[in-house]
Amino acid sequence: MKFLLRWFTSYSEKEKQLSEAVKRIIGVKPYNIRLYNLAMQHSSVAAENENIKGFKESNERLEYLGDAILGAIVAEYLFKKYPYKEEGFLTEVRSRIVNRESLNRLAFKIGLNNLVEFEGRKRTGQSHKSIYGDAMEAFIGAIYLDRGFHFTRRYVINNLLQQHYDIDEVVETNTNFKSLIIEWAQKNGHSVEFTMSKPGGHRVGKQFKVNLVVDGEVMATGSGYSKKKAEQDAARKTCELLDIS
Template identity: 30%
Template sequence: MLGRGRSDERQIQRTCRRKRIMIFELSECEAIIGYKFRDIELFRQCFTHASYANEHPGEKNNERLEFFGDKILDFVVTEYLFNSYPDEDEGKLTERRKNLVSKEPLTEVIFGLGLDGHINLGKSLAGNKDKNEKFFSSLYEALVAGIYIDGGLNEAEKFIYRTVLKNSKQQGFVSRQNKKAAKKDENSLVKSDKVASKENKKTEKKSEVLTLNAVSKDPKTELQEYVQKFKLGEIKYEQSGKTGPDNSPEFTEAVTINGKTVASGKGKSKKAAQKEAAASALKILLKNGKKEAKQAKKPLKKHKKVAAKAN
């Protein structure tokens, strides 16, 4: 994280007084994102929606930053996936990237960081923040661009690794300057992953039972692959409930396989609820093993009973 000198702090205070910004709010946001901006005007612009700028002449909106940040985010995540999954084809890599950088996961990141209440919106939109994921995904992309402009690619990468890639296959961040020196270590990690993968396949063949540990960080993809493997039928997700206030709703999503409800899940967004439902369905299917999975190909009766008990 970059620091600021006394003269920078005095400039920030003058800017805050002129723009009527709460100093503690800026400090709070900087602590959350893990980076201190040298250009406080740029930092404010990241949080300024076009509707607010239209009502306040002289304010700059975050649309250009969003455009730039989208490309930076795409590049960093694509490079990460390309290096982390050397054996996967373009289709699987594209699916992984979509699960990381589309509107819903970026919205979840902003809510998870607690930055959703800091967006500057116009009066006409101020009461509808929870209804438009683009407000929040745009904020994330604008922050990526802002950090890149203010501190460089290395700092932007750190932010992306801390927030979007923190739960991915290989945790931790290697700076761009140190990547060459770390290449040998990365190669050995890839080799270790391959060896571990081969060992896991041998164990699966011997036991002929899939274990709960097989559930990955992307349960929807895992469930899709499992269902296709054993030809269990079509997967569908349906919203079965919504509770809580408008500014903080909780969604309930049910997952059905071959027309039968297997499990349900809850979350702050529809995608989060679907992931929870997929994870629960996987646990039910994996618990019953390969035999149950083959029998489920018929009418999924046993899975229906298990799902009813679980719910």
């Protein structure tokens, strides 16, 4: 049915080109090119897409969906790859795989950066740092709606995780975010401290909660099964927030 529909849908020249590009990336022609087209529309160009109901379409909804689908696929992949590792380990490794930096890099690796549309195409300002990673998630949302769960799962595992990540290295590379933050603060004249977050005086479950405070403002709260891990977690989040790397 979807196949037949494609025959009767007339594609614009732009859509034909996108269709070819998507085929090069995922290996098959899209059933519904409009999903992929939407996935490549950053919100900065959404005003042009305003539809009849005044709803401005951009890739943000697809990004929300793709984020959830990717999270589930990576969760299962790690669950099966590491049968004797605890939940805390799996969560940590997953967050390293799907964090903004990783997804930005991934978008460039598969050539998605050439397809994304946004205002100020040439600008390379800080605010654009997550455009590609966001588009990466939206792209996965589009694949899911277009081709279903099993196709998406196979694509993510075989073409993304296994080709573009060295998971063992991801596990071993224990980036010391705490050092990064401290170095950054010293260089730029900021104060940094960790404070314990004590909700009602009790620990939250078995996890420690720690705040990272920069110049008196809490930047992020980290959690982990040790104080050290909670600090690393808070430091990692802060590095992401402030684009420190």
